[in-house]
Amino acid sequence: MRRHGLPGFSPTQGHIASAIPFLGHALDGLREGPLRRVLLLAKGSLFLGRMTQMADGLSVLLERNDS
Helix, strand or coil, rough: CCCCCCCCCCCCCCCHHHHEEEEEHHHHHHHHCCEEEEEECCCCCHHHHHCCCCCCCCEEEEEECCC
């Protein structure tokens, strides 16, 4: 946690929702902290993908507005 961990909680069954708990921390870091860019990446579930034959996943790039 000290070296690579991130604050926030992620439920074990939410593969796309796994990036959302960091969103508040990311916005704080972009507004008044040291962050310039944040990539929220959530991979799809291999188990659900095999069951439904559908792919899912999410990536969102947030950038600081310096103007």
